[in-house]
Amino acid sequence: MDWVDVRDFGAIGDGSTDDSAAFEAADTAANGQRVLVPKGTYFLGDHVTMSSEVRFSGQVIMPDDKRLHILRNFNLDTYYDAFGDEMLAFQKAVQAFFNSNEHEALDLCGRSLKVTSPLDMHAIVGNQTDSTIRKVIRNGQFNAWAGSDWDPETVTSSATYSTSSPLELTNVSNISQIQIGSLVQANGVGREVYVRDKNNASGRITLSQPLYDAAGTQTYTFTRFKYLIDFMSFDRVAKFIFQEVDFRCNGVASAIMLATDGDIFHCRDCDFTKPKDRAITSIGWGCQGMLVDRCNFISSELHQDVATRESIGINVNANDAKIRNSRAVRFKHFLVLHGSGHVIIGNHWFQGDSAGTALRTAGLIFTELNLKTTVTGNYIDNSFIEWSNEHDAFPDFSAEYSFGGLTLSDNIFTLNNGSTLFSFLSIKPNGPGHFVHGLSVTNNVFRSLDVRIDRVEKVDDSIATLDAGRMRNVTFDGNTFNNVDQITVNPVTLIFERTATEKNWVLEFAGYLPFEGDLRRIEGAVVEGFLRNTSNSEVFPMMSFNFNYGPDRSQCRMNFPDPVKGKVHVTGRMDNPI
Template identity: 45%
Template sequence: MNQVITDGLVLMPPAFAEGLGVWSRGDGTPGSDTWASAANAALVPADPDFGDCLELLKTETLTKLRFMGQTPILPGTYLRISARLKVLSGNLPTVRVAAWAGDAGDNPVTGIALTGPETTLTAYGEIVTVSAIVGTGARGGVDMPWGDTPDYGYFGLDFTGPNSGQIRIESLVIEDVTHVFHRKMMDWVDVRDFGAMGDGVTDDRSAFFAADAAAAGREVLVPAGTFYISANLTMNNPVRFEGKLVMPDAARLSLNENFDLKGYSEAFGDDVLGLKKGLQQLFNQSDHEAFDLCGRRVLLDAPLDVQQIVGNRNTYANRRVIRNGQLSAEESTAWQDEVHTRSGNWVNTDGTTLTGVANAGDIPVGALVTGPTGVGREVYVTGVNAAQQKVFLSSPLWGAPSQQTYTFTRFKYLLDFSGFLNLQRFVVSDIEFLCAGRCSGLMLARDGLVFQVQDCFFTGPKDRGITSCDEGCQGMQIDRCQFLSNEQTARVQDRVSIAFNTNSSDVKIRDNRAVKFLHFAVMGGTGNIVTGNHFFQGDSETDGLRSPGLVITGTNCKMTFTGNYVDNCYIEWGNEHDPNPEMQGEYSFHGLTVNSNIFFATGAGPWMKYIVIKPYGPDHYINGLSVCDNLFKKTGGAALEAVEGVDDSIAPLDTGRATDLLFTGNTFHGITKRTENPVIRRHTEATPVSVWNIDLSDVLPFGLQAMSALSVLPEGAVRSVSNVAIYTMPYATTRHGVGRQTIRLNWSQDVRGTVNMTARCDT
């Protein structure tokens, strides 16, 4: 690059023969004395070596010669200042190129090299060339690196050493030698050309800004070295890193053309630090909505606390995405669970608060809460008030005593968003969480909307795949993910890991696959859709125990469960997050649709049920349940006794009260009881009697009572004792017999025959 040509710069000083009025005896600044009036200077018109030239007699210890024209110093430009001279007589002096540097305000710039290398003249009449290169960058061959502060210089010569030497100077030459370092045709600029030092100490931030401004679409080269950047830095052009950056934790780097893990890893020389800096910038700029891991694996020896990494905000509501890579847990003590045990007080009128908790400030947000009595599954700490000794919970307890000892266990997660008070529209896409049995996968923010997890693998989580510790799962979507437990060889009853949980409403769980967890999902909230999932939880034990795959923790769940493959596990529907678990004028078990699913088991004990209702308090009843068009199948070992049932270990279900229960259109293989409601029963009495007892206990669901007979239609003639056809119809009475599951048909006389009766266990 020659900016004399490309930018029209005028660098060359005039010849001495044109007048000495522009040649200063000082620094070259305006008003300084010139050589035009000096008695010890003269123009020589025809030197045999130089032609027209300047002759000086050195009379001062430091004799200066400066061109008084301002020579511009542009970023990325390198100038060579040179002169040819000889000594005719007298003492032999020392000579060097020298300058005065000025900034945009015409102030002198200090702290930079203002002189070039010295040359001592050794013989009379010998022609010597002295030169020095000045430029913005500290590159090899640059004698006077000035950085980006000076805007111009006054250039010339210094003569030092003994006086009385008679010196002739041909001319002063100032020329652009930038081409020696790089050419205009090159597709990159080097930050060293703009003053970057790369010594890990000097703040190179301004040099990076200048290089980026000069690049104009070309690549910016960061050569080998360690470049300290003191504050936020934005690079708008592509950057190629051979060296690395060092920045304070709070300082952000925006690589607008390299905004991915590859770019940030190269910038900092480390994948983990690159990922942290990339996440930090993801929450602080508008030019990019996604941070791509470029298919790379990042080895982590500690959790990524995303809010702590971001630092300057704890709420965020714009769509952001992290995608396409692996997060892998390395062996480290940082993954160990943090466990605290504390005594606490609880009352059901404030079911999500524990009081009287000593040293409450030590208990971390996101810790799982367990206790001897009355604590439901997946209850987490959402906050603490150390001064008031209070711990706040994600869900109420259901039956805890007024005081007991609780255990607070904080799992460690590869990616932890719990430091955010509110996070909306964040997407985790195509990420494999390689937990290796050392840690858990993903912790959501405490509050927020529409967190999306799609096309991800959660491989070997120690405790949890995805955890919602509060309301950050509102509207969450989990799509096409694989959950592979770390307990593949463990018996069902020995497992502890859970694929995910939710606390809030409007969650969409679609097309996922999970293998051998204790539970696939523990779900609270309402308005949830679960469709197209396959979760398998069996083991190799004969007549083995099975755990619930889906745990629904609220009675009024308003959930659609459609098109799923429930494999060696079941649905458990209870109200374990109800501070008043007894029936208190609420909807009770309401709003669950279980349609068009596959329920399959092999090797399970015959007592297993596919749909289990578990009341945590008395007087609850079914008030809206549809179980239609499903396949229920069992292979290996004895047939299952039934596909549905009630776990009354805590409280019974009110079997005499049910509304809007539809259990029809299902297919049964390897199942003894073919559950239906409404039920159509063909009944035959071979001996004439006036009261026919029709037992429906082998078909009615959940032990419910036979509530009504909707129709009775004889199949052929109903005949009296004398074999005469009887045309009178019976009346029905309901809820007779064991379990009150028998309907009686009362005839006007003893009759025999066959009828088809339609009955229901609900109203």
């Protein structure tokens, strides 16, 4: 025989006698052979480690805080055979996974797990606060089943905010009822601000982001969404990977809440199917260096009009997220990103609706001023990119970087049945004095179907506008515009012609300049053919320029020693390139 029987080493299998020692004795005797657990119910009252391959015909019961380590055939099928219940098997496998360095992956063996309440990963593991060794959960499905355990919990409380402590709310009423991980909403609060921590005794809440206009005391709403997989109670989780997993939220659950700290969380080849509120939520710094590759995000609000949607795909607070080759369908917003150093490549997100309404929401939202971020090769469909500083307790420009460090290249922008006022890029300053310092928009295709739009970029001046006199290093070049009334180019070369002689030519650049900015520089002028004087003779005069000219500062005056006529190619720009 190539196996040993645990009963030969004293196992009883009556469901009450502790068979822990018998299991380990059988494992030692097996010496590389298999261990058989025959029919019966085996109570294991202590931690048990099995180094041999184990075959279960009977089942195991254990206290919640005791672990069964199966080292040779470590996968969910084995734990299901051991415990006879898929969810209990998953929990016991996760316990062992987090308490052993023997395995880099937990294979779900293609199983679909019926999940009736949020999986608190910290509570399941029980004895760990950190996880920093690479771990992978792969090849399975978490399937949320409807029930009251998924209902979001909402608390309304009075609290005070001061910019001197930009990450705190104080004097919070009902604080004991507010859960860590709750979304914070009130006047002057940016999107995707969460409760990172709280102190009931002092009445203080720690926020994930500062508030841009909430100084004083007001009423706040705190909403705790419920997640299939919840890492929040861990202090730190790093290098954790979900691979080929379907988070089937079914419109009743959200998908993943990250730990409050950590790095290199990775989802690859996963499906996020109809998350009720959020797909991936970060309430702290657990999103540092997060990777999302080849994932599919399907909103639970597919059939709702844009105006009624509330779900969001992913939020990021920290730096260096990489979102690549993924697809997102009809969320209110796909990505809300703070921090810098992000790489957004090869994705397709679209946010129109079946009703053909004109309203569109931002698919990609940046809330950091200086981004150091690239957005390349994406299909941005019926949505736009919004860039704000709503996570800034001091939103007015001060001694700091302003909007800059963003590259948009080789993307496809598409609009169906939108408004003529729609734009694909919107900058929204939450305080005065800001400007753009470092923006490259190159080799993109902007296409509107069914309606002509005014232009592809704009400033949302509902709170403040940009300082056009401080723009620096802005490039719009090589883009294609279809069904757009006014193309945007910077620097832009225009042709000006006079058929009657003039000494001072006033040249208009309005419209072409990004964000309808001022004409701040003339980079060059080339005469086409010859200039001619009042005698119609060819002349070769020196020319000079006054720019920032006219009531809107969008003109320049080209000056000659004597009146001339002809045709001149002039290159101007709305920024200082240096």
